[in-house]
Amino acid sequence: MEGVTLRATHRVSFQPHHHILTNFFVRRSVPFPMDAYRLRPGSFCLRAQQSEFQESSATLSPVTSSPEDTLKIKEWEVDMFQDEIAASQGITIRRRPPTGPPVHYVGPFEFRLQNEGNTPRNILEEIIWNKDKEVSQLKERRPLFVLKKDLENSPPARDFIGALKASNLRTGFPSLIAEVKKASPSRGVLRENFDPVEIAQAYEEGGAACLSILTDEKYFQGSFANLEIVRRAGVKCPLLCKEFITDAWQIYYARTKGADAILLIAAVLPDLDIRYMTKICKLLGMAALVEVHNEREMDRVLGIEGVELIGINNRDLETFEVDISNTKKLLEGERGQMISQKGILVVGESGLFTPADIAYVQEAGVKAVLVGESIVKQSDPREGITRLFGKDISI
Numbered sequence: 001m002e003g004v005t006l007r008a009t010h011r012v013s014f015q016p017h018h019h020i021l022t023n024f025f026v027r028r029s030v031p032f033p034m035d036a037y038r039l040r041p042g043s044f045c046l047r048a049q050q051s052e053f054q055e056s057s058a059t060l061s062p063v064t065s066s067p068e069d070t071l072k073i074k075e076w077e078v079d080m081f082q083d084e085i086a087a088s089q090g091i092t093i094r095r096r097p098p099t100g101p102p103v104h105y106v107g108p109f110e111f112r113l114q115n116e117g118n119t120p121r122n123i124l125e126e127i128i129w130n131k132d133k134e135v136s137q138l139k140e141r142r143p144l145f146v147l148k149k150d151l152e153n154s155p156p157a158r159d160f161i162g163a164l165k166a167s168n169l170r171t172g173f174p175s176l177i178a179e180v181k182k183a184s185p186s187r188g189v190l191r192e193n194f195d196p197v198e199i200a201q202a203y204e205e206g207g208a209a210c211l212s213i214l215t216d217e218k219y220f221q222g223s224f225a226n227l228e229i230v231r232r233a234g235v236k237c238p239l240l241c242k243e244f245i246t247d248a249w250q251i252y253y254a255r256t257k258g259a260d261a262i263l264l265i266a267a268v269l270p271d272l273d274i275r276y277m278t279k280i281c282k283l284l285g286m287a288a289l290v291e292v293h294n295e296r297e298m299d300r301v302l303g304i305e306g307v308e309l310i311g312i313n314n315r316d317l318e319t320f321e322v323d324i325s326n327t328k329k330l331l332e333g334e335r336g337q338m339i340s341q342k343g344i345l346v347v348g349e350s351g352l353f354t355p356a357d358i359a360y361v362q363e364a365g366v367k368a369v370l371v372g373e374s375i376v377k378q379s380d381p382r383e384g385i386t387r388l389f390g391k392d393i394s395i
C-alpha cells in the first residue's frame with residue numbers, strides 16, 4: 001500500500017468531537033481509520049476524529065503492508081457505504097441517526113427536531129446509537145495504540161470453544177454459558193442484591209463451562225469493571241464479554257479487561273464487519289459468538305469463512321418476543337447439515353427455564369446454551385443450575 005495525499009480546504013464542525021472534511025482529494029486508499037460515506041456518485045465525505053484529522057492533515061509517508069496495516073485498511077473499507085451495504089443484507093438497524101442528532105445549536109439557541117431519521121425504530125437501534133456515541137468518547141480517551149500497549153499486561157486469553165466442547169463431552173448435556181446479568185430492557189431488574197463475583201463463583205461451582213458478563217451500563221446495569229473483577233477473582237471459566245460491538249476497538253478493549261470471547265450480532269453487523277472482527281478475535285486468541293435470530297441471518301453467517309461458534313437467539317431483540325422453537329427452526333434441513341459439515345458449534349440462547357427446554361434445544365442440535373434470567377434470579381444460582389438441568393452437572 002502506498003502513501004496518500006489528503007488535502008482538506010476547510011472543515012465544518014459537526015459533533016463536539018467530529019469534523020467533516022470537505023473539498024479534498026485522495027490519491028490512494030487511506031491506511032488509517034476514518035469513516036467514509038458516499039454523498040453522491042463520485043463524491044466522498046471523510047469523517048475523522050479531531051486527533052486523527054490532525055494526524056492526517058499532513059502528507060503521510062508510505063507504509064508497508066504488514067498484517068496490521070491490512071486490517072486497518074479493511075476497517076476503513078468496512079465503514080464505507082455502511083448503511084447501503086447493511087440494507088442490501090436485510091439489516092434494518094441503522095448504525096447512527098441518518099439525519100444527525102435531534103438537538104442542534106445555532107449560536108446560543110438550542111433546536112430540537114424529531115424526525116424518522118433521528119428517532120430509533122426499536123430498542124436494539126436505540127442501544128446501537130447510544131453505543132456508537134459511547135464508543136467514540138471512549139476511543140478518544142483510550143486510542144487503539146494505547147490499548148495495544150495495555151494488551152501486554154492483560155491476562156492470557158483462554159479457550160472458550162474448547163471449554164464448551166469439553167463440558168458437553170463430560171456431562172452429555174449442552175454446556176452452559178451462565179449469564180451474569182443484573183437487568184435487561186425486556187425484564188427490568190432481575191436481581192437487586194447483585195454481586196457479580198459471588199454469582200460467577202456460584203455458577204462455576206454449579207458446573208457452568210463459561211460465563212457471559214453483561215458490560216453495557218445504560219440498558220443492562222452491567223460494566224467492564226464487573227468483567228475485570230470476575231477475572232481477577234480467579235474464576236477459571238472463560239468469559240464472554242456481552243456487549244453491543246460496532247467497532248473493532250471494542251474487541252481490543254474487551255481483551256484488555258480479561259474477556260476470552262465477544263458477541264457479534266448479525267442483525268447489526270454486515271458480513272464484512274463479521275469477517276473482519278472474527279479475524280481480529282483470532283489475532284487476539286479470542287472466540288467470536290456470532291448471534292443470529294432468523295433464517296436470513298443464519299444463511300449470511302454460514303457464508304462467512306472462519307465462523308466457528310453461532311448463537312441462535314430465541315429472543316427477537318426488536319420486539320422482545322421469545323420463542324424457543326426458533327432454535328429448532330434454524331437448525332432444520334440443509335442448514336443443520338451445513339453446520340455439522342463445517343464443524344460449527346451452536347449455542348441456544350434465551351428463554352430457557354426447565355429441563356424440558358434444555359432437552360428440546362439439545363434435540364434440535366445445540367451443543368451449548370446461554371442462560372440468564374432463569375438462573376440469575378435464584379437466591380442460590382448454583383442450585384438454579386441444578387434445577388435448570390434436572391441434575392447436578394458439576395460432578
Ligand SMILES: O=C(O)c1ccccc1NCC(=O)[C@H](O)[C@H](O)COP(=O)(O)O
Pocket residue numbers: 123124179181184185186187313315317320349350351352370371372373374
Ligand atoms: O434481554 C433483553 O431485553 C435484550 C434486549 C435487547 C438486546 C438484547 C437483550 N438481551 C440479550 C439476550 O438475548 C439475553 O441476555 C441472553 O440470551 C440470555 O437470555 P435469558 O436467559 O432469557 O435471560
